[in-house]
Each structure stands twice: as C-alpha cells, then as structure tokens.
Amino acid sequence: MIYLDNHATTRCDPRVVEAMVPWLSEDFGNPSSGSHEMGRTAAAAIQQSVAKIAAALNVPADSVIFTSGATESNNLAIRGVCLHPRQKKRHFVTVTSEHHAVLDVSDELRREGFRVTEVPVIAQAEGATGVVDLNRLADAIDDDTALVSVMWANNEIGSIAPMRDVADLCHARSVLLHSDATQAVGRIPVDVLAADVDLLSAAAHKFYGPKGTGLLVVGNGNRRVRLRPQIVGGGQQQGLRSGTLNTAGIIAMATALELAVDEMESHHDRIGQMRNQLFQLLSSGIDGIKLNGISLDSNQRLSGNLNLQLEAIEGEAWMAATPSVAFSSGSACSSVDAKPSHVLTAIGLNESEARRSVRFGIGRFNTDQEIQQAAEWLIESHRKLCRLS
Ligand SMILES: Cc1ncc(COP(=O)(O)O)c(C=O)c1O
Incomplete structure (x- = not known):
C-alpha cells in the first residue's frame, strides 16, 4: 500500500511514539494529582510541552488549551466566543471552503438565532484560486459581528490564506479572528502573533503526531478573548476545557511539532x-x-x-x-x-x-x-x- x-x-513519527510511550506505561500519574510525585512529574512534563508548543507558535504559554482534536478546538473557539454570556453581538462570518468542523458549527449557530455569513473564495477561473475574497470579507463584517473564522490552509486544494491581511481587516472593525490552522501547523511557518490571529485550532495527527490530540490557542497577547467553556467538569485548563489531561498525547504533540518546525x-x-x-x-x-x-x-x-x-x-x-x-x-x-x-x-x-x-x-x-x-x-x-x- x-x-x-x-x-x-499522517503516520505517527517513530520518534514521537518513542517520546510518548513512557507516559503511558511508567510515568502514568494524573497531572492533576498534585499530592504525589507521579502527578507532579506528569504536570511538569506537560508544562515543558506547553512551553515548546508556545515557542513553536509564538504565543503566550497560558494561551494553549488542549483538546481532543481540531473539531473540538473549532467548536470551542466559535461557540465559546459567540455564546459567551457577555457576548452582545449576534453575527458570525466564515468562508464557503471551510472544513465541516467550522461549517456545521455555523449551522448550529444559525439554529440558535445567529446570523451567519459565508464569504466566497476566489474561483478557479479568476486566478488566486480558493483563497478567501478579501473585498467580500470586508463587506461581510458589520457592527454586529462577534467573530470571523478563516482557515489558514485548505484541506482539499491546499490554498493558503493571507492571514495577516485577514487579521488586519477584522481588527480594524474590532472583531476577533479564529483560524482553523489544522493543515498549516507543522507544514508551513505559523507565527500566531505575527499573523495576529486571536484563536487558532490544530491537531497533532496532521503533523506526524497521534490522533485524538489537539489544541486551541486562546489569545495571542494582543487582545482579550472571552470564551464560554463547552466541556465542564473538573475545572482543568483554567476551567476552559475540563477533563484529565492526555499526558502522553500532549507530550507527543509537542515532540511532533518541535520536529516539524526543525525539519x-x-x-x-x-x-x-x-x-x-x-x-x-x-x-x-x-x-x-x-x-x-x-x-x-x-x-x-x-x-x-x-x-x-x-x-x-x-x-x-x-x-x-x-x-x-x-x-x-x-x-x-x-x-x-x-x-x-x-x-x-x-x-x-x-x-x-x-x-x-x-x-x-x-x-x-x-x-x-x-x-x-x-x-x-x-x-x-x-x-x-x-x-x-
Ligand atoms: C482543515 C481541517 N479542520 C478540521 C479537521 C478536523 O480534525 P480532527 O478530525 O482532528 O478533529 C480537519 C481534518 O481533516 C481538517 O483538515
């Protein structure tokens, strides 16, 4: 085959597998178990992984939230911003070529009374194929827009969006920007601060890490992002995403990202x-x-x-x-x-x-x-x- x-x-890189295995079999403590050494060892390893990921993406360490993958990250970003109890605005803007993990969230928002605009991409015959039409995007944003979501790179035709231009356009209207960067992270340089993206989704299995491990960047340090959690429980990760952290998966994701950036x-x-x-x-x-x-x-x-x-x-x-x-x-x-x-x-x-x-x-x-x-x-x-x- x-x-x-x-x-x-992608296939999990053997170096990633090697890095993650001890955290399944030997150092398996729950990182929330601060009362004993095994828990503290796992928590320290997660902190190191957070530091690696934050450095690779150029974001503050406390902005990295771990999830089960890009689908969950997109849900958390979009529903989290739009449905925050202090959110007054009721309009969400995205692009026609997004992944279903964004478009289906838009459909849900519509059912919940939100107005949603899907901006077209520049078509095949017109040159810059598959890239969001910036003029149409500018027209779509209005005073009621809570969030814009534009994918960094497309999963079918590979087109890469001019993220900094998109961000400038959003911020000129005081609107936050989310990017589904699942196909971009690990493949092309993704500097979240330089692009000034406010929220960013990624999944380890697209850059030679394991499936079921993802992340959401919440804020790049430039502006405040208020998020309503979608999964509640033990209050882990600043209460934004409860649940026992997947130590082995997180260590694997950080290793995979470090390798992808280096190589x-x-x-x-x-x-x-x-x-x-x-x-x-x-x-x-x-x-x-x-x-x-x-x-x-x-x-x-x-x-x-x-x-x-x-x-x-x-x-x-x-x-x-x-x-x-x-x-x-x-x-x-x-x-x-x-x-x-x-x-x-x-x-x-x-x-x-x-x-x-x-x-x-x-x-x-x-x-x-x-x-x-x-x-x-x-x-x-x-x-x-x-x-x-
Ligand atoms: C652009 C994009 N977004 C989101 C996803 C969903 O990722 P996951 O299945 O890891 O949740 C994918 C997976 O193909 C993707 O390519």
Whole structure:
C-alpha cells in the first residue's frame, strides 16, 4: 500500500511514539494529582510541552488549551466566543471552503438565532484560486459581528490564506479572528502573533503526531478573548476545557511539532518535488488531466497538495480500481457524505467536475520510488477504466 493521503492523517513519527510511550506505561500519574510525585512529574512534563508548543507558535504559554482534536478546538473557539454570556453581538462570518468542523458549527449557530455569513473564495477561473475574497470579507463584517473564522490552509486544494491581511481587516472593525490552522501547523511557518490571529485550532495527527490530540490557542497577547467553556467538569485548563489531561498525547504533540518546525524547510522542498513529479507522471500518462486550485509553483499552495480532475472517470471509480494507493476524493472527514466536495464547488467546479476530482497528499515518509510506482498503478487502472467505459 502506498499512502498518499497525508491531508487526512499522517503516520505517527517513530520518534514521537518513542517520546510518548513512557507516559503511558511508567510515568502514568494524573497531572492533576498534585499530592504525589507521579502527578507532579506528569504536570511538569506537560508544562515543558506547553512551553515548546508556545515557542513553536509564538504565543503566550497560558494561551494553549488542549483538546481532543481540531473539531473540538473549532467548536470551542466559535461557540465559546459567540455564546459567551457577555457576548452582545449576534453575527458570525466564515468562508464557503471551510472544513465541516467550522461549517456545521455555523449551522448550529444559525439554529440558535445567529446570523451567519459565508464569504466566497476566489474561483478557479479568476486566478488566486480558493483563497478567501478579501473585498467580500470586508463587506461581510458589520457592527454586529462577534467573530470571523478563516482557515489558514485548505484541506482539499491546499490554498493558503493571507492571514495577516485577514487579521488586519477584522481588527480594524474590532472583531476577533479564529483560524482553523489544522493543515498549516507543522507544514508551513505559523507565527500566531505575527499573523495576529486571536484563536487558532490544530491537531497533532496532521503533523506526524497521534490522533485524538489537539489544541486551541486562546489569545495571542494582543487582545482579550472571552470564551464560554463547552466541556465542564473538573475545572482543568483554567476551567476552559475540563477533563484529565492526555499526558502522553500532549507530550507527543509537542515532540511532533518541535520536529516539524526543525525539519520544515527540508521536508517542504522534498515533498514539493515529489508532488510535482507525481503531477508530471500522471499528466503525461493520462489525457486531459487538469489541476484544481492554484498553480503548483505558487507559494499560496501547500507543497504536498495535489488535487486533480479527470476528463471522463469519476474519482470514486479510480480509487476503487487502484486499491494499492491510498488517496481520496475529498475530505476524509466527510467521505461518508455522498455529495461532491463543497470546496471544489466553492471554487467554481460543477458537480460532474467535482465528482471527477481526486486529492493526493504527499508527506514526509513518501519516497521517489513510491511516487514512481503509484503513478504506474494509477495510469494503469485509469487505462482499464477507460477501456471498460
Ligand atoms: C482543515 C481541517 N479542520 C478540521 C479537521 C478536523 O480534525 P480532527 O478530525 O482532528 O478533529 C480537519 C481534518 O481533516 C481538517 O483538515
């Protein structure tokens, strides 16, 4: 099996596994058990991890809140700000190409009486593909806007938003900005303070850490962020997210993030070369293949992302005919959904074009040989499908 689905999840790096295991089997004390040494050891290790994460993202240490993943972080950020008891404003702004972990929260807010505006992205034919339309975003913000949420990098087409411009636009109107940075953290530099983002979501399993471990940055030091907790109980984490801290997961996430930041430059370029190689091989072996999203040489696209449109074959059929290559027809999290990708339709593709599209995500553990082999299998299975149809 050749794994080319690194936007869905990544393999946990063996160095991360090594760092986390002792915290499951030997040093398993509850970090809230301040009354004994084992608890205090776990608490100290978590503090070290917080310091690493805060340094990697350039945020104050007390702004890092641990969650079960990016879905929970997005829920906590958006519902937390919008539904805070002292929140007077009743309007939420986001973007049409967001992940369902943001869009479905918007739907909930609508049901709870909020006004929600989904701002379009710049479409396929218009150049800066898949990036939020800043003029439309500026128009959408009004005096009643409580929060804006714009993803840092898109999980299907890899487009990277100009976060600092988005932040300036929000702050000029005294509105807080949340960013779902799940696909950006660990892949591209994410300096939360420099971008002046107020709340930021991430998940360890997208940067070679374990699943079920995420974080929310609450405030970058520039302005106050009031959050209503969504999970209450033991009062851990300043009461913002109760529940026993996942010591092993947190240590793993900090280790994974430190490695990702240290090795970012070399992985970024190597991954980009493999992605371009895959595109060249597939384009020369399959007629009429088209790239979805912004051009591959743009620095507004994640280096491992490749989203392609076939001329005649549906993505689902191609995946089924190529069982030895793991790739996808959209977001893994919504692949139970039979509808074509809302991200592709947001950039202007029609339903049929969206159904004929697939996503590859190249990652740290891929090799040139795998790219070569995967391309051969993909071209071969495509040929077979064309013969059959
Ligand atoms: C952009 C984005 N946001 C949120 C999520 C949800 O992350 P998790 O499943 O870790 O909660 C994903 C996962 O694919 C994602 O890509």
